[in-house]
Amino acid sequence: MKKIILVFLLVIGSFSYSFGKEERNVIRVVGESVVTVAPDTVRLNIDISEIKPTYDEVYLASSKTLDFIQDKLRSKGVKKEQIKTTNFNIDSYYENVRKEDGSYERKFMGYRYSHNLYIELSINDKKIGEVLDVFNGLKIDNIGISLAYKLKDDSEVKNKAMIEAYNDAYQKAKLIAKTGDFSLGKIVEIDYNSKGNNIDVIDFSDRNLNLMKASSNFNFQPEDLKYKDTVTVIWKIK
Structure with a gap:
């Protein structure tokens, strides 16, 4: 009974487990990532x-x-x-x-x-x-x-965020599979574009500084940029 309750809480916290007639043998997991990098x-x-x-x-x-x-x-x-x-x-x-x-x-x-x-x-x-x-x-x-x-070229950090989002989904899926005493089968579907992927979002407005009285003594220290990504992966379960 405790094992069943634990599985249910894990599902509610970060990902979803499909119980519909057509998807009773799959698990749907949302992976997330945040990659920080210093601007150049x-x-x-x-x-x-x-x-x-x-x-x-x-x-x-x-x-x-x-x-x-x-x-x-x-x-x-x-x-x-x-x-x-x-x-x-x-x-x-x-x-x-x-x-x-x-x-x-x-x-x-x-x-x-x-x-x-x-x-x-x-x-x-x-x-x-x-x-x-x-x-x-x-x-x-x-x-x-x-x-x-x-970043002048952010292609590498974008790719890293995508990979980490997938790895996050996989680790979550393995954890819930182990807790629920079942194993993961093959991947049925990967949904990357329609689940709120915001990998491209770097909100300049949050970083804007009013510089109406600028000086040659430019010494601003920027915060790291954050690249976020999400990916949804569906596995067969067995």
């Missing part, structure tokens, strides 16, 4: 925008600002091809203006461009602080800078 790359995300009365003026302003940024960064050793644009757009810009009677009206103020770009540098690159100082010196309407840590 710093990604600087830069968002800049300006408002001008006319479309031509705002377009010219965006071009001049980008040229200025590229020239300044080149002087710090950053190549033009390292500066990547993720989004650029120009929109009409309106503001809600309060009238004398206390109500508000939507008033056209001109045109605004938004330019989102990023630069990736080695985490040990000594010029990171100098690059940040370039953006501190920009005299434009609005600028936002955030910093993120990542």
Whole structure:
């Protein structure tokens, strides 16, 4: 009786045991893994925008600002091809203006461009602080800078997380088989994509730092990145 209760608790805790008519002789186990690794790359995300009365003026302003940024960064050793644009757009810009009677009206103020770009540098690159100082010196309407840590190539750690998730499923299956006094047969199915696999998820927003007053004395110590994965494996039991 104690053995049966123990098996039931194990099943409830981490994995499921199928009792349906078509699956009475299988065991379904969910394996999980978390692999931590130190980042090797710093990604600087830069968002800049300006408002001008006319479309031509705002377009010219965006071009001049980008040229200025590229020239300044080149002087710090950053190549033009390292500066990547993720989004650029120009929109009409309106503001809600309060009238004398206390109500508000939507008033056209001109045109605004938004330019989102990023630069990736080695985490040990000594010029990171100098690059940040370039953006501190920009005299434009609005600028936002955030910093993120990542791996330049994460294929190896992804594979490791997947393998560890499978091994976790296998160890759980062996434990429950031993406790329940049965043995594992061949694998019936491996479900890898539809069970909440989040191997690709590295949430930059959790690691963003506001760097509006950056300094050349760049000494941030990043936390390790965490890669998570799950895999569901179904075995025949005998």
